[in-house]
Amino acid sequence: MPVIEVIFGGVILGGLYALVAMGFNLQYGVARIVNLAYGEFLMTAAFAAFWMFTLFGVNPILGMFLSVPAAFGANWLIYRVLMTPLARRARTRDQLEGETILATFGLLFVLRGAATIAFTANDRYYDYLGEPLRLLGFTFAANRVLAFATAGVIATAVWVVLQFTRFGVALRALAIDPVGAQLVGVDVRRLSALAFACGGALAAAAGTLVSTFLSFNPAIGIEFTMKALVVVIMGGIGNMLGSLAAGLMLGVAEALCSYYVDSGLTLAVAYALFLIVLVVRPRGLFGTA
């Protein structure tokens, strides 16, 4: 396999990491919640896609129109019920971060446990668009290409909303300076809840896409949460373009490592990359302030 094909494979994986990280970044950067249960929403959506496909033959991409709004609603509720009391009580952002880490760590085990009881710990897999696709003279699995394209469309849409709409600009302002945001009339509680819900919706979209080309089980969540955290910190908290770039970087690094070294080392590569970036650029790839 030529190196270019390996890199393309990495870009496809990286596009997905970027999407995963963007959702995490909305929850962390705007709502200031380090959601350790983030990956469990991704896992739940993967199972939802699996059951919809195997039981009713629902196309996973179309199934997202069901699972993504459901995840949005569920995450909004979680914010209102679980996180709002913490946000109200916290005196500082650091304190809020600390308390939400504990709360979402608990949520992680609840969701993972429930999924294990309901679905067993077995690896699941379904065959959707598995046939090879010739593209620019290279061969890829069609489902990977579709997952990448869908991730690209969603990530672009998120970026456009954040960059050009009143709602999106207010979210960015809130991520930068919550007091400044209040001084111009932004409703911090309401927008934090919406940002958290949007983050959960992106996790569900990413989970669905993952399920189309990787096998999964109730325990996959934590790995995605960790990768999201790594990508968000590399790209800069609250910086969506940073998440995109860092996600692609991670995908390519992992692909190169698993092809040339060992596929068991990809997680080690993720952390090595993370350490290198932090040593060279402590504020993230694009950090300045």
Added chain:
Amino acid sequence: MLEIDGLNHSYGRHRALNDVAIRVRSGEAVAILGANGAGKTTLLNAIVGLIRPSAGSIRFRGVELVGLPARRIVGEGIAAVTENRHLFGSMSVTENLSLGAYSRRARDAAPDGMARVFELFPRLAERRGQAVRVLSGGEQQMVAVGRALMTRPLLLLLDEPSLGLAPLIAGELFAALTRIVDEGAMSILMVEQNARRALKMVNRAYLLSLGRIVGEGAAKALAEDRAVAESYLGL
């Protein structure tokens, strides 16, 4: 227009505001003079809702503000340039200004408001696409004033707008503020260490010392008062 009565605020055991009473009339510019630690910032933060006073009442056009969140107070028509400017550093000048027009009362007037800010501060027009964090302190203060104006305030609060600025740019800032005062379209309540400059601009001033109002008078009279000169004009 703004009526503050019996305002008290304590940080733990430290009493920062003690039975403060203040009036600002419509179209009037009022200054609050006081030394470091007198409680000036505490007073302004209580008005905009960034802190909740321990006791007392703040009424604005008949509406009680104590207990309202900051975003509602903006909606009532009060804008603040706070001591720590709370700008959105990685966003451009234009984005910061448009965010000033976020609240419903200001939305429709945003294009006019932006033109007006650029007319008051031509420096900002030249730098409209730049990230606010790379601007000089004086330019950032202009963005802060501009963002506050974009909310279409009836009352503008300013916390030491010239603090730490080079004399030239402080002069530019004050010239713009004086124009706003002279137009009389909004009331201004400002806190300033530079009492001489402040008294030239405002109609009336209060003297705040250790959390208490210890004096009040027309700006002209205060500027000529020997005792005031000694404590606040640094003579």
